[in-house]
Amino acid sequence: MYLKLVVATLVLAFCAVVLSAYARLSDAGLGCANWPACYEENALKERQPPQADAPRGHTSWQWKLHSQVVQLLGLLAIAVCGLAWKKRKALRQSPLLPTLLLGLMVFMAAFGILAFAYLPRPVIVSVHLAGGVAMLMLLAWIALRQLAQPAALDSGAAQRGLAWLGIALLLVQIMLGGWVSSNFAALACTGFPLCNGALLPTMDFSYSLDHSGLPLSVERLTAIHWMHRAGALLTVAYLGWLSFRIMAVQSLRNTGKAILGLIVLQFALGIANVLLGLPLLVAVLHNAVAMLLLVALVVLSFRLRRP
Numbered sequence: 001m002y003l004k005l006v007v008a009t010l011v012l013a014f015c016a017v018v019l020s021a022y023a024r025l026s027d028a029g030l031g032c033a034n035w036p037a038c039y040e041e042n043a044l045k046e047r048q049p050p051q052a053d054a055p056r057g058h059t060s061w062q063w064k065l066h067s068q069v070v071q072l073l074g075l076l077a078i079a080v081c082g083l084a085w086k087k088r089k090a091l092r093q094s095p096l097l098p099t100l101l102l103g104l105m106v107f108m109a110a111f112g113i114l115a116f117a118y119l120p121r122p123v124i125v126s127v128h129l130a131g132g133v134a135m136l137m138l139l140a141w142i143a144l145r146q147l148a149q150p151a152a153l154d155s156g157a158a159q160r161g162l163a164w165l166g167i168a169l170l171l172v173q174i175m176l177g178g179w180v181s182s183n184f185a186a187l188a189c190t191g192f193p194l195c196n197g198a199l200l201p202t203m204d205f206s207y208s209l210d211h212s213g214l215p216l217s218v219e220r221l222t223a224i225h226w227m228h229r230a231g232a233l234l235t236v237a238y239l240g241w242l243s244f245r246i247m248a249v250q251s252l253r254n255t256g257k258a259i260l261g262l263i264v265l266q267f268a269l270g271i272a273n274v275l276l277g278l279p280l281l282v283a284v285l286h287n288a289v290a291m292l293l294l295v296a297l298v299v300l301s302f303r304l305r306r307p
Contacts, residue, residue: 003146009076010139016069017132021287023062031280043184046121077105101138125182144302163301173235176228188221262293
């Protein structure tokens, strides 16, 4: 019962994160009739200072559906935490992680209510994205503790450190992707592998969160996009090397193959976003595969846990 509840919550959390990306990208103008003019118009609108009488929250059907999914996710988190405390002796596990999960849900709900009309879009998107990623990791670890797993591998601290370094690199890359999306910088670099025909285009790495109402300069947008590209190359190189390393271990071969397959798919989707001009479906899949890759790395770290 508890395991089924945790798995259902994990699946719903994944759906909530992907749906959030879909709603955010739709809000940004991806897939609109007068693309890419609407994308540029929305970027300018999001830089405007918030109005005191402006309605709070989003009114599109995508955001309304996302709100319903998040509310259900909150109820499931309460149930998971309650069962973890009630059956802690039978489960033989500390209810700390389910409690942290519930606390995270409460924080995210309060932040969503209070911050929308006062903080700029990049900050709101980044906090929500970080919260969604943290929920996925917590739920994946809770579920793995309940599944019948093989005995922990005596991998040593070095192997565990390599796996967690891979998670850290991927988390940074995910946050950079959210920063690109929230600042409407996805079109700042055209072409691949060069950015606007240059390996190092003209860039401005200064940034301000003030509501000046002015659009970011082309150089600043290029810097945001270029950092995501550079991070992608570093992350792909490291995770590719890590996947081949762990495939050499017989008991980890399938995990390594899954990670390598997701890396290749994610890299291909990133290139397709640039070359095809940000199709909405490809952009959403790019977010979804990133979450799947994160879960796969959590599974690897769990398999390499200390005996």
